[in-house]
Amino acid sequence: MGDKLRAAILGATGLVGQMFVKLLSEHPLFEISYLAASEKRVGKRYGDEVRWVLDGDVPEQVKELTLDSVDPDKIKNASVDVVFSALPSSVAGNIEIELAKKGLTVVSNASPLRLDPDIPLIIPEINWEHMKLLDVQRRRRGWSGAIVKNSNCTTAILVLSLKPLMDLAGLEEIYVTTMQAVSGAGYSGVPSVAIIDNIIPFIEKEEDKVVNESRKILGRLAGDHVVPADFKIYATTTRVPVIHGHLEVVYTRLRREVDIKDVVEAWSRFKGLPQEVGAWLAPKQPVIVRWEADRPQPRLDRDAELGMAVSVGRFEILENRLLRYVVLGHNLVRGAAGNTILIAELMAREGLL
Ligand SMILES: NC(=O)c1ccc[n+]([C@@H]2O[C@H](COP(=O)([O-])OP(=O)(O)OC[C@H]3O[C@@H](n4cnc5c(N)ncnc54)[C@H](OP(=O)(O)O)[C@@H]3O)[C@@H](O)[C@H]2O)c1
Numbered sequence: 498m499g500d501k502l503r504a505a506i507l508g509a510t511g512l513v514g515q516m517f518v519k520l521l522s523e524h525p526l527f528e529i530s531y532l533a534a535s536e537k538r539v540g541k542r543y544g545d546e547v548r549w550v551l552d553g554d555v556p557e558q559v560k561e562l563t564l565d566s567v568d569p570d571k572i573k574n575a576s577v578d579v580v581f582s583a584l585p586s587s588v589a590g591n592i593e594i595e596l597a598k599k600g601l602t603v604v605s606n607a608s609p610l611r612l613d614p615d616i617p618l619i620i621p622e623i624n625w626e627h628m629k630l631l632d633v634q635r636r637r638r639g640w641s642g643a644i645v646k647n648s649n650c651t652t653a654i655l656v657l658s659l660k661p662l663m664d665l666a667g668l669e670e671i672y673v674t675t676m677q678a679v680s681g682a683g684y685s686g687v688p689s690v691a692i693i694d695n696i697i698p699f700i701e702k703e704e705d706k707v708v709n710e711s712r713k714i715l716g717r718l719a720g721d722h723v724v725p726a727d728f729k730i731y732a733t734t735t736r737v738p739v740i741h742g743h744l745e746v747v748y749t750r751l752r753r754e755v756d757i758k759d760v761v762e763a764w765s766r767f768k769g770l771p772q773e774v775g776a777w778l779a780p781k782q783p784v785i786v787r788w789e790a791d792r793p794q795p796r797l798d799r800d801a802e803l804g805m806a807v808s809v810g811r812f813e814i815l816e817n818r819l820l821r822y823v824v825l826g827h828n829l830v831r832g833a834a835g836n837t838i839l840i841a842e843l844m845a846r847e848g849l850l
Contacts, residue, residue: 502845505531505575507567507592508583510538510547512680513606516834517581518547520803522556525777526842529559531575538564548684569595578850579841582607583834585683597642602850604645604837608702611646611710614722618646618713619840620653621776622769622783623660626718631849633721643849645840648714649706650832651675651734651743656714657783657807657831658747658824661763663715663726667752669818670729673707674746678739678795681828687736697736707732742795743832744825751818760820761786764809771839774846778839780806793825804830805839 504521508514509532521527538546544560565571569592572580580596582589582605589607596603610616615634617627631643647653655673662668677700679687691697712725737744764784771779780802786809787793793808801808804827812822826832844850 501528502526502578502850503528503530503576505533505572505577505580506583507533507580508585509543509564510534511583512550512684513583513829513833515547515549515551516829517583517838518556518559519551520778520834520838522558524838526845529562531565531572531577532559532562533565533567536566539566540564567592569599572596573599573601577601579604581837581841593644597640597644600641602643602844604647604841606647606833606837608649608706610644611648612713616644616646618648618710620648620656620714620836621771621839621843622767623656624714625770625843627723629718647833647837647840648710649703650681650828651677651703651745652707652710652714653832653836654743654807654824654826655707655745655747656711657826658764658809658822659711659749660715661767661784662749662751662760662820665759665763666755668726668728669750669752672731672748674733674735676735676737676739676744678741678743678828679736680741681743681832682736692736692738695738700734700736703734704732707734739795741827741829742799742825743828744793744795744823746823748819748821751820754818757812757814760812770843774843776839776842778803778805778835778842782806784809793823795825798825799827803835805835807831
């Protein structure tokens with residue numbers, strides 16, 4: 498595919514930003530050419546400023562890079578091919594819009610705009626065809642660039658397990674209770690005195706995100722908009738003292754009777770565009786079935802397929818089309834940076850960058 502594409506990472510010192518740095522530093526298609534964090538770090542060396550929390554050390558090739566600002570004009574002048582945004586939601590909105598107006602393509606983890614009708618909210622294995630919304634976006638907003646969004650991390654993990662079930666038997670209703678890792682809240686998100694020896698049964702705005710984003714991602718593209726999926730969905734989200742990896746207990750009533758072996762086969766066989774084209778970050782199997790009575794577990798299973806696969810277990814049809822299972826995924830990889838990079842790689846392959 499010729500020379501590497503130049504990537505900017507906004508919020509590069511944060512937890513999602515660090516995962517971008519880690520994954521992109523090994524990526525065959527992208528090179529990191531612009532790193533940005535908050536104003537106080539501008540002009541300083543990435544290796545000195547980042548409080549690295551991931552396994553291994555800061556990749557050598559980025560240690561010496563100088564942190565820059567999130568000023569859209571500066572980013573524009575840096576001639577990058579794609580902007581990966583890991584900015585807090587409170588600052589992301591305006592910056593990302595300015596970048597799109599200036600002709601840049603932004604693939605973002607931040608929540609603003611996710612539910613706007615002309616913004617693709619993408620899990621590549623599930624709803625790549627929603628990328629057609631980019632035409633609507635350009636027409637309506639007059640941008641020469643574009644914004645594509647990643648979903649909330651909990652939602653990404655959940656919908657990967659739901660999509661094969663939806664295709665198999667339809668989904669009538671879903672009840673999900675989550676046990677979410679502390680890294681899902683960002684570097685300064687949850688104070689240690691609040692979470693050690695504890696579970697916090699509330700995460701601000703999270704339950705609405707799970708409900709609305711699941712319906713959009715699993716919805717059907719109809720011309721210039723997505724018709725949200727029509728299942729009922731109820732979420733309870735909690736924070737637990739785990740570093741990475743969200744575990745979710747799901748009860749779902751299917752629309753027709755199926756055997757548990759059909760369910761297992763649907764999960765095991767599930768594939769999408771990333772697998773068809775052999776994208777670099779595509780897991781061979783996006784949904785891994787665990788048969789052990791006590792799996793999946795965050796520490797043992799979050800890194801499956803580099804963190805790009807989710808793992809399901811504890812599955813059982815209890816009664817009357819009601820299926821119970823547990824799903825686990827890496828919130829910083831499939832729930833954030835990994836999924837975003839996968840979107841950008843597929844966009845590059847389709848000439849959209
Ligand atoms: N963590 C997850 O699992 C996850 C999953 C999906 C989506 N997300 C979303 O991804 C985004 C990043 O999350 P995170 O967990 O990585 O957060 P984080 O650890 O708090 O990192 C935030 C990053 O943004 C930078 N930043 C903060 N304020 C800024 C400002 N005013 N101008 C420029 N840069 C600023 C920070 O730089 P400094 O170091 O200089 O402060 C840091 O690099 C959020 O929108 C979050 O909701 C997170």
